Amino acid sequence: MDPRIQKIKERIERPATEFFTGGFRPQNILEESWIGRVFAYTKDEEIPLDQQGNPMMPLLQLYLPNQPFVPEQIKDKKLMTVFISYDFPQTFEKMGSNWLIREYDDLEDIVVKDLRSSASYLKPFPMTSKLVPTDAPLWDGGGIEDIDYSLISEIVKLEREGLFDSYFKFTEHSYRTKLGGYPSFCQPGIGFKDGFGKGFEFVFQVSSDEKACLNVIDSGSFMFAKNTETGEWSLYYDFF
Numbered sequence: 220m221d222p223r224i225q226k227i228k229e230r231i232e233r234p235a236t237e238f239f240t241g242g243f244r245p246q247n248i249l250e251e252s253w254i255g256r257v258f259a260y261t262k263d264e265e266i267p268l269d270q271q272g273n274p275m276m277p278l279l280q281l282y283l284p285n286q287p288f289v290p291e292q293i294k295d296k297k298l299m300t301v302f303i304s305y306d307f308p309q310t311f312e313k314m315g316s317n318w319l320i321r322e323y324d325d326l327e328d329i330v331v332k333d334l335r336s337s338a339s340y341l342k343p344f345p346m347t348s349k350l351v352p353t354d355a356p357l358w359d360g361g362g363i364e365d366i367d368y369s370l371i372s373e374i375v376k377l378e379r380e381g382l383f384d385s386y387f388k389f390t391e392h393s394y395r396t397k398l399g400g401y402p403s404f405c406q407p408g409i410g411f412k413d414g415f416g417k418g419f420e421f422v423f424q425v426s427s428d429e430k431a432c433l434n435v436i437d438s439g440s441f442m443f444a445k446n447t448e449t450g451e452w453s454l455y456y457d458f459f
Contacts (some may be wrong), residue, residue, distance in 0.1 A: 220389070221377070221382055223373075223377060223382075224377065224382060224383070224389050227370060227373065227374060227377075227389075228353065228355070228389065228390070230366065230367070230370065231355050231356060231363060231366055231370065231390070232352070232353040232354065232355050232390075233354050233355075233399060233400050233401060234288040234350065234351065234352050234353075234354065234399055234400070235288060235350075235351045235354040235393055235397045235398060235399040235400025235401075236286045236287050236288045236289070236348050236349070236350060236351070236397060236398040236399060237348065237349060237351050237393045237395040237396070237397040237400075238252065238254070238346040238347070238348050238395060238396040238397060239346060239347045239348070239349070239395070240254060240344045240346055240396075240428055240430045240431055241344040241345065241346075241430055242347065243345065243347065245345040247331075249282055249298065249326060249329065249331070250282050250284075250285060251282060251345050251346075252279075252280060252281045252282050252286075252345065252346045252348065253279070253280045253343055253344065253345050253346060254278070254279055254341070254343070254344055254346055254396065254425070254428060254431045254433070255276075255277065255278070255339070255341030255342055255343040255344060255431045255432075255433065256277055256280060256341075256343030256344075257277035257278075257279075257280045257300045257301075257302065257334070258280065258331050258332055258333060258334070259280055259298055259300060259323075259329050259330075259331065259332075260300075260329070260330060260332045260334070261328045261329065261330070262328065262330055264321070265332075265334065266302065266334050266336050267302050267319045269304035269305075269306075269316060269317045270304075270316040270317060271304075271306075273304070273305065273337075273338050274336040274337060274338050274339075275302035275303055275304050275305075275317075275318070275319065275336065275338070276302065276303055276304070276305060276336050276338055276339035276340075276341055277300070277301075277302055277334075277336060277339060277341070277343075278301040278302055278303045278341070278425060278433075278441075279299075279300065279301040279396075279425055280298070280299075280300045280301075281298065281299045281300075281398070281423075282297070282298055283296055283297055283298065283299065284297060286348055286398060287348065287349065287350035288350055288398060288399050289398060289399070290398060290399045290420075290422045290423070291447075292420060292422050292445040292447055293322065293422060293445070295324065296322050296323060296324060297323050297324060297325055297326055298322075298323040298326060298329065299320065299321065299322050299323070300320070300321045301318075301319070301320050301321075301425065301443075302318065302319045302320075302321075303317070303318045303319075303441070304316075304317035304318060304338075305338040305339070305340075307435075307436070307456070308454065310454065310455045310456060310457075311415075311416070311453060311454065311455060312454065314451070314452050314454070318454055320443070320452050340432055341431055341432055341433055342430065342431050342432045343431070344428075344430055344431050346396070351391070351393050351397070351400060353390075353391060354391065354392060354393050354397075354399070354400030354401055355390035355391060355392055355401065356392070356401040356411070357392055357401065357403070357404055357408070358386045358387070359404075359407050359408075361392070361401060361402070361403075361404050361408055362401050362402070362408065362410050362411040362412075364410065365410045365411055365412040374386055394426060394440070395426055396423075396424060396425050396426045396428065396440075397423060397424060397426075398422070398423045399422070399423070401421065402421050402424055402440070402442040402455075403424060403426060403440050403442075404442075404457055405438070405439050405440070405457045405458050405459045406457045406458075406459075408457070409455060411444075414455070415442075415444035415453040415455055416444070416446070416453045418446045418447065418448055418449070419444040419445060419446045419451075419453045420444055420445060420446075420447065421442065421443075421444045422443055422444055422445045423442075423443050424440045424441060424442045424443065425440065425441045425443075426439075426440040426441075427439060427440065435456055435458055436456070436458035437458040437459050438458060438459050439456050439457055439458030439459065440456060440457075441454065441456045442454070442455050442456060
C-alpha cells in the first residue's frame with residue numbers, strides 16, 4: 220500500500236465493536252447483550268412509559284465489560300439499556316418522553332425481570348460481538364470533513380493519480396449495530412463533531428435488523444451521542 224494512503228487511514232480510522240444477531244443459544248445472564256429485550260433493572264425500575272402513557276419498546280441491552288472496544292464516554296459503565304417509543308421520537312428530541320437510556324456504574328442493585336412491552340413488535344435476540352479496528356467515516360456527509368478538509372483534497376488528488384478508483388477501495392465502514400466507530404448515515408449526514416449538538420460525541424448506533432424485526436423507517440439506524448460534560452444524550456436517525 221502506498222504510504223500516503225496508509226497515512227490517511229491512520230488519521231481517519233477508529234475502533235468499533237460491532238454486533239451480530241443470534242446464532243447461539245442464550246444463557247439469559249447479565250453478561251449477554253440483547254437486541255429487542257431488556258431484563259436488567261433495579262428493584263424500583265420498570266419499562267418506561269412514553270408521553271402517551273404507553274410502554275416503550277425495549278430496544279437494546281449492552282453488557283460492556285466483555286466488549287472488545289468501549290468508547291471513552293461510557294468506559295466506566297457496566298451496563299446500558301435503551302428504550303424507544305412505538306411511535307419513534309423526532310430527531311434530536313430530548314431524552315425522556317419517547318426514548319430513554321439507562322446507564323449503570325455497577326451491578327450490585329441489578330435484578331432480572333422478565334418484563335414485556337405490549338407495544339413492542341421486536342423479536343428478541345442475544346448478540347455476539349467482534350472488534351473492528353479500522354472503522355472509517357462515510358464519504359458523503361459521514362464525518363470525514365470533520366476530521367480535516369485538507370484530507371478530502373488529498374484523497375481526491377491520489378485518486379486522480381490512479382492509486383485507487385474510489386475512497387471505499389481502501390476503507391471499510393460497519394453499518395451494523397455498534398459501539399464506537401463512525402455513524403452510518405444513509406443521507407448526507409450531520410457529521411460527528413457538533414452535528415448531534417455542541418459538545419456531543421457519537422457513541423453507538425442501533426441499526427435496522429431483519430432478524431429482530433427492527434426497521435428504522437427504511438433500513439436506517441438510530442445514532443446516539445453523549446455530552447462528556449453534562450452527561451446528556453442526543454438521538455439522530457435517518458434512512459434511505
